[in-house]
Amino acid sequence: AQKITQTQPGMFVQEKEAVTLDCTYDTSDQSYGLFWYKQPSSGEMIFLIYQGSYDEQNATEGRYSLNFQKARKSANLVISASQLGDSAMYFCAMRDRNVGGALIFGKGTTLSVSS
Amino acid sequence: NAGVTQTPKFRILKIGQSMTLQCTQDMNHNYMYWYRQDPGMGLKLIYYSVGAGITDKGEVPNGYNVSRSTTEDFPLRLELAAPSQTSVYFCASSWAGGTGELFFGEGSRLTVL
Numbered sequence: 001a002q003k004i005t006q007t008q009p010g011m012f013v014q015e016k017e018a019v020t021l022d023c024t025y026d027t028s029d030q031s032y033g034l035f036w037y038k039q040p041s042s043g044e045m046i047f048l049i050y051q052g053s054y055d056e057q058n059a060t061e062g063r064y065s066l067n068f069q070k071a072r073k074s075a076n077l078v079i080s081a082s083q084l085g086d087s088a089m090y091f092c093a094m095r096d097r098n099v100g101g102a103l104i105f106g107k108g109t110t111l112s113v114s115s
Numbered sequence: 116n117a118g119v120t121q122t123p124k125f126r127i128l129k130i131g132q133s134m135t136l137q138c139t140q141d142m143n144h145n146y147m148y149w150y151r152q153d154p155g156m157g158l159k160l161i162y163y164s165v166g167a168g169i170t171d172k173g174e175v176p177n178g179y180n181v182s183r184s185t186t187e188d189f190p191l192r193l194e195l196a197a198p199s200q201t202s203v204y205f206c207a208s209s210w211a212g213g214t215g216e217l218f219f220g221e222g223s224r225l226t227v228l
Binding site: 033035043044045047050052091095099100101102103104105106107108 | 159224
């Protein structure tokens with residue numbers, strides 16, 4: 001079964017700084033994908049970025065990039081130039097074919113951005 | 116395009132009552148999921164469906180039931196509500212079972228007193 005581990009319960013960063021949110025995963029699949037979602041205090045789940053296991057380049061979406069290290073089984077989210085609106089809970093996840101492709105989530109990291 | 120719609124958004128139940136959380140998607144997705152999220156925690160899978168007429172249990176199915184009579188609808192039934200079912204419930208859907216992101220509803224906050 002897939003497993004996602006996020007070891008940072010909370011992270012603090014100042015505006016305009018970059019921050020890295022850690023994620024490690026475990027899977028026996030050769031083909032898989034890693035996802036990051038953002039959950040602001042309003043509660044909705046917002047998809048941020050996706051990395052496929054066979055993608056040669058690290059994924060990027062605006063200020064978000066994914067530092068994918070396959071051999072280390074890590075998929076860290078990097079947020080550049082943090083903004084106050086980035087304050088939220090961030091979840092790393094991967095799909096599990098054993099349960100109909102459901103996303104299996106880590107416990108999340110709360111990011112607080114201060115001015 | 117509404118995406119995934121959940122109703123109600125908020126509900127308070129008494130212990131032992133029953134209710135149904137409704138979930139509808141208008142994206143013609145075959146795959147649908149129900150999750151629960153307890154305070155400060157990640158999402159846990161309750162039930163999933165890979166198509167109309169097909170449902171299966173996830174990690175935490177006890178106390179819940181689902182049905183999938185149409186592609187669009189995936190209601191979650193709570194029987195004999197207990198305080199342990201106080202949580203935020205999310206419905207989600209996707210095109211395929213292995214790739215692509217899940218699209219989430221806005222969540223339903225349920226309190227059992």
